[in-house]
Structure formats: structure tokens, C-alpha cells
Amino acid sequence: MAHREFKRKIYAExxxxxxxxxxxxxxxxxxxxxxxxxxxEALAIETDMSVANVSQHLQVLRQxxxxxxxxxxxxxxxxxxDKHVLDLWLTLRSVAEERFADLGQFRREVDVYDExxxxxxxxxxxxxxxxxxxxxxxxxxxEYEHGHxxxxxxxxxxxxxxxxxxxxxxxxxxxxxxxxxxxxxxEAVALLREKGFEAHRLEGGWPEWWAEDRAVAGGG
Amino acid sequence: MAHREFKRKIYAExxxxxxxxxxxxxxxxxxxxxxxxxxxEALAIETDMSVANVSQHLQVLRQxxxxxxxxxxxxxxxxxxDKHVLDLWLTLRSVAEERFADLGQFRREVDVYDExxxxxxxxxxxxxxxxxxxxxxxxxxxEYEHGHxxxxxxxxxxxxxxxxxxxxxxxxxxxxxxxxxxxxxxEAVALLREKGFEAHRLEGGWPEWWAEDRAVAGGG
DNA sequence: TCTTTATTCAAGCGTTCAATTGATTACTAT
DNA sequence: ATAGTAATCAATTGAACGCTTGAATAAAGA
Numbered sequence: 001m002a003h004r005e006f007k008r009k010i011y012a013e014x015x016x017x018x019x020x021x022x023x024x025x026x027x028x029x030x031x032x033x034x035x036x037x038x039x040x041e042a043l044a045i046e047t048d049m050s051v052a053n054v055s056q057h058l059q060v061l062r063q064x065x066x067x068x069x070x071x072x073x074x075x076x077x078x079x080x081x082d083k084h085v086l087d088l089w090l091t092l093r094s095v096a097e098e099r100f101a102d103l104g105q106f107r108r109e110v111d112v113y114d115e116x117x118x119x120x121x122x123x124x125x126x127x128x129x130x131x132x133x134x135x136x137x138x139x140x141x142x143e144y145e146h147g148h149x150x151x152x153x154x155x156x157x158x159x160x161x162x163x164x165x166x167x168x169x170x171x172x173x174x175x176x177x178x179x180x181x182x183x184x185x186x187e188a189v190a191l192l193r194e195k196g197f198e199a200h201r202l203e204g205g206w207p208e209w210w211a212e213d214r215a216v217a218g219g220g
Numbered sequence: 221m222a223h224r225e226f227k228r229k230i231y232a233e234x235x236x237x238x239x240x241x242x243x244x245x246x247x248x249x250x251x252x253x254x255x256x257x258x259x260x261e262a263l264a265i266e267t268d269m270s271v272a273n274v275s276q277h278l279q280v281l282r283q284x285x286x287x288x289x290x291x292x293x294x295x296x297x298x299x300x301x302d303k304h305v306l307d308l309w310l311t312l313r314s315v316a317e318e319r320f321a322d323l324g325q326f327r328r329e330v331d332v333y334d335e336x337x338x339x340x341x342x343x344x345x346x347x348x349x350x351x352x353x354x355x356x357x358x359x360x361x362x363e364y365e366h367g368h369x370x371x372x373x374x375x376x377x378x379x380x381x382x383x384x385x386x387x388x389x390x391x392x393x394x395x396x397x398x399x400x401x402x403x404x405x406x407e408a409v410a411l412l413r414e415k416g417f418e419a420h421r422l423e424g425g426w427p428e429w430w431a432e433d434r435a436v437a438g439g440g
Numbered sequence: 441t442c443t444t445t446a447t448t449c450a451a452g453c454g455t456t457c458a459a460t461t462g463a464t465t466a467c468t469a470t
Numbered sequence: 471a472t473a474g475t476a477a478t479c480a481a482t483t484g485a486a487c488g489c490t491t492g493a494a495t496a497a498a499g500a
Binding site: 009103106 | 227228229231237248268285301304307308311315327329330403
């Protein structure tokens, strides 16, 4: 094969993947799929898009081999094609964070955000093992069931207000959710503090934890 | 700030970067810039594009903060914005390699390719230190000068045929170039073997080496 | 079998994108 | 000043994209 032809072909393949990452809507879908597999309609509801539009974006992601679909009777279950796709997404995000100052700015403008009490992932394991803190997963139940951090208690954000009595007052509570740009954990921390608990937010969420090959629970 | 507005904004920022990665031409430029800084015209010549077209693609990359420009009088010198951009590009490429079988296929169809004698990067350091092998950099001189592997001898592919006498016949020669998808090193290995040398190709090239924070030489 | 549900396909329309061309700006050298 | 060089800008073209709408499948349930 000629050199120029070879180059043209390989860059075209790489660009196919880049192109799939070039739409905010598709990244939103990818980010949701990083939490666990989902049906088309669920994605449409969560992202506020039409089902047809979601379906078409999923085709693009699928042609770029970033997601896989599995048919379950009438439904189609989509998931990330593999863990390296998550790596790619997280790398893209971290480059964006470094290079765009306004991303951090947006974050800080969100009212529930508290920058100072983030718990690094490396510190979490010992805190939980020694039972010096309690870990709660504030994502929807479905996502918790698909996979969660070891020892984490499922406490979806919408149930939290009526389940406060289940949490200890004498130990700090650490909340996590879908990741750095998800606000469930921030809301949980804000609510818990208002009610007199000591609460902190884990740095990152399920995808960051999972991508780093740390111990996990649940799923199958 | 409202949640939905927040989400829309951050995904739009992420997509700006994804979008910049969604053109084969821009990836070609990025890949060249991974070798070292370059002027617009040099990029145009190497990629066979018009200067105006290159300039416009560079604007897109610059708006995505993937490259930076520095003015040198009448000229503009472009470079990767930082090392994390290289990480992103290499991650994208490795996802592509895993997910698209035909990429490896294209590679194997190139006549000078020899899959079996790749030297892993981890083995290189001891081979060079003990002087059991000689390392040659087959990229153009400019790129060698910008930065190269320790102990590497500059031996640009187009000069190699008339400089064979500089190389030892009693030790293996290891060649590297711009990376996995660059063919200079393959060509060098093919030529050297034809002339009776023992020759091997390093796995990856300068960008892969540099991205892994290994020891380097040259540059400034 | 007929309906319902979940998803994909196909057509259409306005928008954005890639590449070309020629003009323009900014600097250098004579 | 004047010519030359390097890069960018502006206007244009056709192609590709994003989203909507409505039809087409394909499986599940009555």
C-alpha cells in the first residue's frame, strides 16, 4: 500500500471517533452510559431529546465503536463498548478542565458547590475500612445496582430527605454520584449539613473510580 | 445557576474539543505538532494542503485550546498546547486501534511492515545503556533537534542510504520515528536488513516515549 | 390476529463545515 | 518607499450534519 493512501485511511478512522465526540448531545449520552447500560427511551427522557434523535446519535456512536447495543426483545440496551472508551471520555474531559478556565467557573457558580471539602479517592478506602465514615451513593437505584463503590449505601437523592434517620450523626458522611459534573452529591452534602450532619463529597464519582480499576461491588 | 443550563454549557465545551478532533486533516496536523513546533507553511507542505486551509484548521484547533501559536516576526510557530493534549491524541488512537480491526490490517498491508521484531519501550533503556544496541532516530533533523531519545543518533531516512558506513555491523540497530503509524523506521529496518545489518523497530516513537515521561535529550 | 410498545429508517429543511480563491494585513529586507 | 514573504481573512461553493416528522419493523401482549 502506498504511504499517502495509508495515512489517509488511518486518519479517517481516527477522525470518525473524534467526530462522534464532537457533539454535546452525544457526549451527554456517553456520560449517561458511563453510569451503566440504558434503553433508548430512558436516555431520551434523561436528556430531554426525542427518541428518534437519540436513536440516531446512538447510531453514530455505534459506528465509531464507542458503544454497543444488545437487543432484549423489543428493547435495545446500549452500553459503552469497553473501559477504554471511558478512559477516552475522562481524558477529553480532563483536557477540557485544564484548558478552559470557565469550566471551573461554571462549577463554582452552582449554588450548592463547596470546593474545600472534597475527599480524594485515595483516602476513601481507609476511611471506609476503619468505619470512620459512611459512604452514600446518591445516584438512582438502577445505577447503584449496576455497580457501586464497596460499602456504599444506596441513597438516591430524591429519597434522601425522608431517609435521614438511617444515617449516623456521630460520623462523617461521604457522598458520591455520577462524577465531577454531577450535582447529586453536592445537593446531598448541602442538605445533610443543613440537618446537622458532617458531610463531604468524594472527588469524582462512579466512572472515575471504575476507570481506575479500584475495587467495586454490585453489578454482574 | 440552574442544573440544565450548567449541563448544557459544560457539554458544549467538551464537544468543542471533540469536534476539533473530528477531522482527519486536523488530526494530521496535530500528529505533526506532536513531533515538535512548526510554521504554517511547513505544515502545509507536509500535509499537502493549501496554506489557507491549514491556517483555518489551526484556528479551529486553537479555539479548542489544543494548540498554541507564538508569533516570530512574520511567521507563526504552532505547538501542542501541553502534554495532556498528546495524552488525549494517543488515547484516541489507542481506542481506535482496539476497536477497529482494519487499522491493524492496513498496517500489515504496508510492504515494509514487520510485526515480529518490535522492541518494547521498557526494554530499550537497558539495551542502550549496556551498548548492546545502537539507537537511530530516522525523523528529519529538525524534529531530532527539538527532542529525541537519550543516546539516539540522528539518521534521517533520506540520508540513511549514504550514511550506512557510520553504523556498526556487530550490534543490533534499533530504529524509531514519529510513532506507530509512521513508516520511516520500517523503511530503515528494511534497508538495513537488506544491507546485512541486524535491525529492529522500537514500539511507538517520540510522542509515545515523551508522553510516558521517560528521559529525553535535546530540545530546550 | 390485532394492538401496543420500542426502536429504527427515510425524507426534508435549515444550519454548519471544508476547501478554494483572491484580497488583506503584518512584518522583513532591499 | 517598495517589493517580497508569511499568515490570516472574506466570500463562495457543494457536501455533511442535526433535528423533526411520519412511516416502517419487530417483538410482546390481549
